[in-house]
Amino acid sequence: MAILEIEHISKSFNHIEVLKDISFSLEKGQAVSIIGSSGSGKTTLLRCLNFLETPDKGIIRVNGETLYDASDPAARLESAIRKKRLHFGLVFQSFNLFPQYTALENVMLAKELLAREQPDYKTRKKEIHEEIQALAESLLTQMGLGSRMSSYPHQLSGGQCQRVAIARALALSPDILCFDEPTSALDPELTGEVLRVIKNLADDNTTMIIVTHEMAFARDVADHVIFMDDGYIVEQGSPVQVFEHPSEERTKQFLAKY
Numbered sequence: 001m002a003i004l005e006i007e008h009i010s011k012s013f014n015h016i017e018v019l020k021d022i023s024f025s026l027e028k029g030q031a032v033s034i035i036g037s038s039g040s041g042k043t044t045l046l047r048c049l050n051f052l053e054t055p056d057k058g059i060i061r062v063n064g065e066t067l068y069d070a071s072d073p074a075a076r077l078e079s080a081i082r083k084k085r086l087h088f089g090l091v092f093q094s095f096n097l098f099p100q101y102t103a104l105e106n107v108m109l110a111k112e113l114l115a116r117e118q119p120d121y122k123t124r125k126k127e128i129h130e131e132i133q134a135l136a137e138s139l140l141t142q143m144g145l146g147s148r149m150s151s152y153p154h155q156l157s158g159g160q161c162q163r164v165a166i167a168r169a170l171a172l173s174p175d176i177l178c179f180d181e182p183t184s185a186l187d188p189e190l191t192g193e194v195l196r197v198i199k200n201l202a203d204d205n206t207t208m209i210i211v212t213h214e215m216a217f218a219r220d221v222a223d224h225v226i227f228m229d230d231g232y233i234v235e236q237g238s239p240v241q242v243f244e245h246p247s248e249e250r251t252k253q254f255l256a257k258y
Helices: 042-049 078-086 105-114 127-142 158-171 188-203 215-223 239-244 248-254
Strands: 003-013 017-024 031-035 058-061 065-069 086-090 177-178 207-210 224-229 234-239
Touching: 003 127, 017 042, 017 188, 017 234, 031 065, 031 215, 042 177, 065 078, 078 086, 086 127, 105 127, 127 158, 127 177, 127 188, 188 207, 188 215, 215 239, 224 239, 224 248, 234 239, 234 248
Parallel strands: 031 207, 031 224, 086 177, 177 207
Antiparallel strands: 003 017, 003 058, 058 065, 224 234
8 A cells, every 4th residue: 555645736826826636656665756847846745745835635645544635624724734744754955954953952853842742751751852862863873973963053064964954854753754855955065965865765765755856866766756847747657767768748858958
């Protein structure tokens, strides 16, 4: 069974339709690359999956559970959406780290806030804090930042900040990890650092959706590729199918630029 099912998602801003009848599915352990020109709807799609935007139409299912059905008014309640966001981890292109917190504190923060809602938090506060800290330290070490845990974002390079952001997203153990142009703010050397981390996650069968303009990487890391244009999914298939044998003229024109 698919871990993620998207059915007929549409989204408009000021009467301009940005997403148009988007449907696809994602298997557990699969990496999907989403490619397309700026303005094609890629980032809006990720924001809808993370409930930073609410789709006007359509259904989102994770592990067979309907997380969102636009036809159900209750689906738009913030109290319900907060819990649904936990199924997705989002890595932003501009890191979005809290400047007043260290790398370690940035990774721990969300899990600490959620822990406070547990009924046994007051009696197990110290133990829970130690567990969260140990997880954060492990993730930062996995990201190659074991010696920079006490550093603040302004003391880190862009590539290091993005790796902190990846660790933060992984800390909540999401079903699906989403990347929104994770290297667009980085120079070529730092881009390589981040892409290697994402490739390692793919090799470990982390379920991922990656919006990227790095075509070689999109082809190398993905099990499935989606090409979007003007709010539509124009073409999707295996990396070989989309990159070597595209069937749609718009896909061919887009890839000819790279």
